[in-house]
Amino acid sequence: MKNIKYFLFAFLLGFTSCSDDEVPAEMKVNIAIENLMDASLLELDGPSYMLPSGEAFTPKKFKYFISNVKLTNSSTGESYTEPNSYHLISTGGKTSIDLGMIPSSGYDHILFSIGVDEVANGKTDQTGDLDPNSDMAWNWNTGYKFVVLEGEYTNSVTNERAGLVLHVGTNQNYREISQQLSGVRAGETTLITLVTNVDELFINPNTLPISQLASTTIMGGEHANKIAENYSEGFITVK
Amino acid sequence: MRYQLPLWAGVFAVLCLCSCSGSENPVNPTVLISLDAPDYFPASKALPADNPLTEEGVHLGRMLFYEKQLSADGSISCGSCHQQQKAFTDGLQFSKGVNEAMGHKNAMSLSNLHWSGKFFWDGRSGSLEEQSLEPIQESFEMNLSLAEAVERLQQDEKYPALFEAAFGTNEVNAERIGKALAQFERTLISANSKFDRWIKNEVKLTPEEQLGLELFFTHPEPSIQLRGGNCSDCHLGFLTAGDSEGFMGFHNNGLDIDENLDPGLFEVTKNPFDQGKFKAPSLRNIGLTAPYMHDGRFASLEEVLDHYNEHIQNSQTLDVLILEASNEQINPTAPIKLHLAQKEKEAIIAFLHTLTDQQFITNEKFSDPFN
Numbered sequence: 001m002k003n004i005k006y007f008l009f010a011f012l013l014g015f016t017s018c019s020d021d022e023v024p025a026e027m028k029v030n031i032a033i034e035n036l037m038d039a040s041l042l043e044l045d046g047p048s049y050m051l052p053s054g055e056a057f058t059p060k061k062f063k064y065f066i067s068n069v070k071l072t073n074s075s076t077g078e079s080y081t082e083p084n085s086y087h088l089i090s091t092g093g094k095t096s097i098d099l100g101m102i103p104s105s106g107y108d109h110i111l112f113s114i115g116v117d118e119v120a121n122g123k124t125d126q127t128g129d130l131d132p133n134s135d136m137a138w139n140w141n142t143g144y145k146f147v148v149l150e151g152e153y154t155n156s157v158t159n160e161r162a163g164l165v166l167h168v169g170t171n172q173n174y175r176e177i178s179q180q181l182s183g184v185r186a187g188e189t190t191l192i193t194l195v196t197n198v199d200e201l202f203i204n205p206n207t208l209p210i211s212q213l214a215s216t217t218i219m220g221g222e223h224a225n226k227i228a229e230n231y232s233e234g235f236i237t238v239k
Numbered sequence: 240m241r242y243q244l245p246l247w248a249g250v251f252a253v254l255c256l257c258s259c260s261g262s263e264n265p266v267n268p269t270v271l272i273s274l275d276a277p278d279y280f281p282a283s284k285a286l287p288a289d290n291p292l293t294e295e296g297v298h299l300g301r302m303l304f305y306e307k308q309l310s311a312d313g314s315i316s317c318g319s320c321h322q323q324q325k326a327f328t329d330g331l332q333f334s335k336g337v338n339e340a341m342g343h344k345n346a347m348s349l350s351n352l353h354w355s356g357k358f359f360w361d362g363r364s365g366s367l368e369e370q371s372l373e374p375i376q377e378s379f380e381m382n383l384s385l386a387e388a389v390e391r392l393q394q395d396e397k398y399p400a401l402f403e404a405a406f407g408t409n410e411v412n413a414e415r416i417g418k419a420l421a422q423f424e425r426t427l428i429s430a431n432s433k434f435d436r437w438i439k440n441e442v443k444l445t446p447e448e449q450l451g452l453e454l455f456f457t458h459p460e461p462s463i464q465l466r467g468g469n470c471s472d473c474h475l476g477f478l479t480a481g482d483s484e485g486f487m488g489f490h491n492n493g494l495d496i497d498e499n500l501d502p503g504l505f506e507v508t509k510n511p512f513d514q515g516k517f518k519a520p521s522l523r524n525i526g527l528t529a530p531y532m533h534d535g536r537f538a539s540l541e542e543v544l545d546h547y548n549e550h551i552q553n554s555q556t557l558d559v560l561i562l563e564a565s566n567e568q569i570n571p572t573a574p575i576k577l578h579l580a581q582k583e584k585e586a587i588i589a590f591l592h593t594l595t596d597q598q599f600i601t602n603e604k605f606s607d608p609f610n
Contacts, residue, residue: 045510045512046512060559092485093484124279125278127281127283128283131282131283131476132279132476132477133279133280133281133354133475133476133477133478134475134476134482135472135475135476135482135487137475137476138456150559150560151559152559155571158572160571160572161555161562162562162563163559163562163563164559165458165559165560165563167458214462214568215462215568215569216563217458217460217563217564218460219458219460219463220460220463221460221463
């Protein structure tokens with residue numbers, strides 16, 4: 001009897017160790033970001049794109065902060081929060097966030113913010129993507145620009161070349177985003193692709209008719225707040 | 240509170256460069272040094288792996304910077320057009336080379352170059368090592384071939400030993416000349432102006448300087464009554480220098496209409512969008528570096544402010560941040576004007592003078608060793 005028990009134990013042990021269902025403790029996760037406008041990949045200083053309000057637009061600069069990235073698994077309650085999570089994403093610059101090796105889980109949500117949280121937004125002694133020497137630091141009173149889009153468009157009323165300059169920031173325009181993930185399997189190398197759609201800055205829910213605006217330099221005030229409402233939904237989505 | 244951490248002290252370390260070579264080939268140890276920069280300068284920029292900073296390299300670079308043998312007729316050195324007391328400019332619209340040859344660009348001030356990405360007004364050089372060899376060869380500057388430069392230094396009684404000390408070989412070559420000059424140029428750090436002391440909370444600015452600072456760092460938006468001088472859109476952050484990423488720090492600042500644009504960056508990239516773009520230089524010590532602009536067309540800071548305020552010339556590549564900047568509601572058919580008040584222009588100039596660094600222009604480490 002003892003022998004049988006021993007045999008069974010050995011059998012079970014053998015079974016588990018040969019199993020290929022064993023989940024490694026950590027998994028590699030990378031986030032890639034694609035910047036799109038007018039259904040095409042965004043390029044600077046070259047092609048012209050159509051703004052939602054119909055004007056031809058040539059982008060010169062597109063930069064924004066994605067911060068406080070977190071992955072959660074709603075069925076197990078597990079989560080991973082990236083430490084010191086501030087990423088300056090830009091066309092022509094950084095377009096991926098490498099989370100490296102993180103605890104394995106079947107994550108089904110990604111949470112992140114657009115902008116820089118109030119704590120980090122009040123300091124200038126920061127390095128890396130928050131280096132205040134970059135063009136994203138506004139000045140010492142107002143913190144960072146969260147979303148920057150600059151370019152030129154042809155005004156549909158005057159037919160003149162004009163500048164479109166969006167610098168949206170300030171704490172009230174910090175937005176937390178939550179998106180569902182599908183197909184992430186615990187232990188497997190994962191690539192999450194986010195798509196950022198420039199058009200969404202100008203529509204949903206607030207339509208901004210560019211040629212009709214009194215000023216197309218938007219750096220605060222009512223229009224900046226409207227743009228923040230627009231980027232809080234549909235601007236950055238999981239592909 | 241702005242910034243209260245103390246200056247980052249340079250860390251000195253001793254490294255024996257010959258540590259893996261045999262004992263039969265002893266080389267004097269070189270002393271590795273790091274840039275003595277404040278911690279509010281960008282921290283992420285590393286020194287080039289193939290040209291670390293050493294005391295011996297910087298010393299050689301300083302000698303070469305002031306070495307007149309590097310010009311065809313022995314009449315000028317780098318230091319002739321880059322004079323320390325003028326923050327390494329020469330006070331002239333265009334500089335004179337050997338044989339009375341005239342250049343066509345204003346000599347650039349040299350400071351905090353380690354944090355700059357592209358060099359020359361048109362950005363044609365990607366590193367200091369490469370940049371520093373050009374004026375030696377340029378016909379209207381020092382007009383000396385690199386082969387001749389190497390030959391002269393090799394034959395000189397002091398240089399072979401200085402190259403030996405800096406690079407472990409007494410063989411002079413162009414690459415090592417460039418490396419030594421680049422090392423010296425990297426040490427030209429200006430970080431002790433009144434503005435720096437303000438950043439560190441050591442001094443207060445006068446009310447006029449404070450107003451100037453706020454205007455300098457603000458893009459105007461009349462719809463929310465935000466007044467600004469629009470300077471920091473191009474002259475960024477604590478360095479007050481152009482963006483060091485790629486060619487992002489190059490702009491057309493409205494000097495001329497399309498027909499008269501000096502090509503600038505277009506010569507380098509051949510991209511029509513780059514027509515008339517020039518490097519936005521650091522504004523540190525700007526009070527000492529007149530005349531202004533790539534062609535030295537403005538004699539004073541007052542003229543510069545007048546230009547940005549009321550004389551912008553529109554063109555196809557005019558920077559959108561200038562096109563779109565005004566302290567009054569923009570009328571698209573009216574000329575582009577910033578609409579600053581006279582006392583606001585004066586305040587910006589007062590702030591610009593806080594960027595003057597007396598220690599920088601008197602630091603003996605940067606001075607002519609032949610004097």
